[in-house]
Amino acid sequence: MTDFSLETIRKGDKLALSRVLSRVEADHEAGRAALDALFPFTGSAHKIGITGAPGSGKSSLVNALAHHLRRAFPDARVAIIAVDPTSPFTGGAILGDRVRMPDLQNDPGIFIRSMATRGALGGLADATLALSQVFDAAGYEYIIIETVGAGQAEVDIVNLAHTTIVVDTPGMGDDIQTIKAGILEIADILVVNKADLPGADQTYRNLAAMIEMGYRGTGRINGGHHRSANAPTDRPEETRGWVPPVLKTTAVTAQGIADLMNAILQHQTYLRATNAWHEKENAAMQLIVNKLVLEELSNNWKQNLAPGLYESVLRALRQREISPRAAARALLAYNSK
Amino acid sequence: MTDFSLETIRKGDKLALSRVLSRVEADHEAGRAALDALFPFTGSAHKIGITGAPGSGKSSLVNALAHHLRRAFPDARVAIIAVDPTSPFTGGAILGDRVRMPDLQNDPGIFIRSMATRGALGGLADATLALSQVFDAAGYEYIIIETVGAGQAEVDIVNLAHTTIVVDTPGMGDDIQTIKAGILEIADILVVNKADLPGADQTYRNLAAMIEMGYRGTGRINGGHHRSANAPTDRPEETRGWVPPVLKTTAVTAQGIADLMNAILQHQTYLRATNAWHEKENAAMQLIVNKLVLEELSNNWKQNLAPGLYESVLRALRQREISPRAAARALLAYNSK
Numbered sequence: 001m002t003d004f005s006l007e008t009i010r011k012g013d014k015l016a017l018s019r020v021l022s023r024v025e026a027d028h029e030a031g032r033a034a035l036d037a038l039f040p041f042t043g044s045a046h047k048i049g050i051t052g053a054p055g056s057g058k059s060s061l062v063n064a065l066a067h068h069l070r071r072a073f074p075d076a077r078v079a080i081i082a083v084d085p086t087s088p089f090t091g092g093a094i095l096g097d098r099v100r101m102p103d104l105q106n107d108p109g110i111f112i113r114s115m116a117t118r119g120a121l122g123g124l125a126d127a128t129l130a131l132s133q134v135f136d137a138a139g140y141e142y143i144i145i146e147t148v149g150a151g152q153a154e155v156d157i158v159n160l161a162h163t164t165i166v167v168d169t170p171g172m173g174d175d176i177q178t179i180k181a182g183i184l185e186i187a188d189i190l191v192v193n194k195a196d197l198p199g200a201d202q203t204y205r206n207l208a209a210m211i212e213m214g215y216r217g218t219g220r221i222n223g224g225h226h227r228s229a230n231a232p233t234d235r236p237e238e239t240r241g242w243v244p245p246v247l248k249t250t251a252v253t254a255q256g257i258a259d260l261m262n263a264i265l266q267h268q269t270y271l272r273a274t275n276a277w278h279e280k281e282n283a284a285m286q287l288i289v290n291k292l293v294l295e296e297l298s299n300n301w302k303q304n305l306a307p308g309l310y311e312s313v314l315r316a317l318r319q320r321e322i323s324p325r326a327a328a329r330a331l332l333a334y335n336s337k
Numbered sequence: 338m339t340d341f342s343l344e345t346i347r348k349g350d351k352l353a354l355s356r357v358l359s360r361v362e363a364d365h366e367a368g369r370a371a372l373d374a375l376f377p378f379t380g381s382a383h384k385i386g387i388t389g390a391p392g393s394g395k396s397s398l399v400n401a402l403a404h405h406l407r408r409a410f411p412d413a414r415v416a417i418i419a420v421d422p423t424s425p426f427t428g429g430a431i432l433g434d435r436v437r438m439p440d441l442q443n444d445p446g447i448f449i450r451s452m453a454t455r456g457a458l459g460g461l462a463d464a465t466l467a468l469s470q471v472f473d474a475a476g477y478e479y480i481i482i483e484t485v486g487a488g489q490a491e492v493d494i495v496n497l498a499h500t501t502i503v504v505d506t507p508g509m510g511d512d513i514q515t516i517k518a519g520i521l522e523i524a525d526i527l528v529v530n531k532a533d534l535p536g537a538d539q540t541y542r543n544l545a546a547m548i549e550m551g552y553r554g555t556g557r558i559n560g561g562h563h564r565s566a567n568a569p570t571d572r573p574e575e576t577r578g579w580v581p582p583v584l585k586t587t588a589v590t591a592q593g594i595a596d597l598m599n600a601i602l603q604h605q606t607y608l609r610a611t612n613a614w615h616e617k618e619n620a621a622m623q624l625i626v627n628k629l630v631l632e633e634l635s636n637n638w639k640q641n642l643a644p645g646l647y648e649s650v651l652r653a654l655r656q657r658e659i660s661p662r663a664a665a666r667a668l669l670a671y672n673s674k
Contacts, residue, residue: 032662035661036660036661036662036663039657039660039661040657040660042657043657281655282651282655285651285654285655285661286651288654288661289650289651289654289661289664289665289668292661292662292664292665293638293665293668293669294631294634294635296665296669297631297634297635297638297669298631298634301630301634313626314619314622314623314626317622317625317626318618318619318622320376320377320379320380323373323376323377324372324373324376324622324625324626324629325369325373325629326373327626327629328626328629328630328633331626331630332630332633332634
């Protein structure tokens with residue numbers, strides 16, 4: 001069924017790993033079979049999401065963190081999935097993160113994968129989850145997922161991570177502040193990067209104050225009643241007990257990276273001590289199985305449609321002869337026969 | 338079935354309109370019935386998407402454009418849907434666009450709606466489409482949709498617009514450049530806003546050169562072979578004949594806004610002269626009906642599941658006793674009985 005060797009990729013053969021990743025990303029039968037074959041070997045990696053506004057130095061931070069993890073744990077391997085949702089059409093992050101992380105390429109224990117398109121897998125969250133399963137099965141202990149911190153897609157992706165790091169930086173404009181307000185609430189760890197810049201202390205104090213307010217005041221952060229009860233990747237109740245630390249880093253000089261790594265490890269310990277790690281895994285499993293079920297339902301529906309029916313219903317809809325719900329009923333009525 | 342009067346909202350009763358919008362956004366039965374009842378009256382509005390990086394002055398530009406449209410066409414009404422996907426958890430764009438557009442609130446021919454959550458409607462694209470249908474039926478000739486220009490969600494939203502305006506501004510950092518590379522390709526009109534700032538000419542020349550390259554050189558823009566052939570909202574073939582103009586504006590002083598409006602009207606003429614307007618409508622209809630069909634399929638499936646089956650399959654999956662595909666098969670096998 002599969003023509004790759006799990007042993008080969010577990011031993012660190014990057015070419016073999018690369019081949020499997022491409023198949024999974026293409027989402028053809030070979031990729032799906034690979035995911036199924038790898039599945040029993042997944043479940044031990046620590047997924048770390050890093051997000052923040054454009055210009056916050058996320059890539060440098062990921063770079064520094066990956067290096068530090070490798071120095072601290074020489075036997076552990078680190079995978080980096082750089083999600084660049086801003087380039088959905090080009091098929092490649094030409095100005096993206098790959099070219100900005102040259103020194104990581106030479107470490108045999110680090111693997112970088114850029115993902116510029118939503119690709120065949122549909123949602124970016126699905127695609128990120130699928131790739132991280134491959135890395136997980138391949139024996140990568142840490143999987144760092146870097147996304148641009150603006151947009152629902154990013155929130156979906158970081159919700160799949162065990163630990164979410166939100167990166168802020170001094171001197172951002174008004175729009176960035178708006179971004180911050182939304183994205184702060186998903187943070188397990190807050191980082192003020194470029195801490196050597198003027199205004200870093202003020203940014204630090206602002207973030208610390210927001211955390212203070214959120215966790216001791218209204219109690220809204222991570223448990224607000226405004227959030228949709230139906231969102232499958234909602235933060236589990238258990239993480240309410242974790243108060244996100246605020247850290248200062250200067251990624252380009254590796255200042256503060258040791259503290260950041262320690263905070264990540266502390267969060268890991270916290271997740272494992274509570275039910276939260278389990279809840280995260282459950283949410284990921286739901287995403288995987290729901291996607292497959294919905295796809296199958298949709299495919300069955302399409303296959304059972306009479307030729308030309310979809311087009312004629314769409315035409316009637318476009319001409320406002322029928323309502324959208326009547327159109328859906330017409331398309332499903334045939335199906336149930 | 339519905340307890341609102343179409344005549345009332347067509348006459349400009351903002352309270353009645355506001356009530357319908359809220360119902361549609363909540364996606365309860367009343368909202369769905371309202372959408373169905375309004376549907377025959379949709380199809381004439383011109384949807385204008387405005388997107389750009391944080392800090393590019395999109396809101397000021399929307400403000401200036403709405404004012405200008407109202408002055409040029411006093412009988413035409415303008416709706417603004419401000420999508421703030423960066424605040425998915427708070428349920429309201431507290432720092433968002435509503436507070437930044439105070440002068441628009443006093444014009445009876447302008448209606449502003451902020452959308453901070455993906456809400457009950459699932460995707461932001463679905464929600465934006467639903468709200469724009471209400472405005473369309475209510476007789477709003479121009480519907481301006483403003484989004485933060487980073488992320489797949491934004492691309493989905495702007496693909497629903499008839500005319501997409503991408504806003505750039507001088508002096509943005511490296512990450513912003515990356516955003517630009519991805520988002521440029523969806524532009525029908527390019528705007529260098531804050532054209533009074535130093536570097537505006539350089540930004541203008543860069544954009545003009547990219548357009549020149551894309552349309553005369555590689556021919557990749559709007560027709561690159563890397564794009565997914567399956568994406569339902571792909572730009573139609575017909576728009577290849579339109580070469581996006583690059584304009585300079587200073588939104589806060591309304592400099593260049595008249596030219597921007599003229600470019601929008603020219604694009605409208607172009608769309609109507611080709612098949613492109615029709616294709617846009619078709620894509621929107623597909624989105625609407627596919628959403629309803631998939632929802633119904635999913636609901637039927639859930640209702641026919643044996644109690645406890647989902648949980649037990651998920652448990653087996655979590656413990657790696659079965660593969661994801663075996664799990665999906667188990668959940669669907671029961672269903673087909």
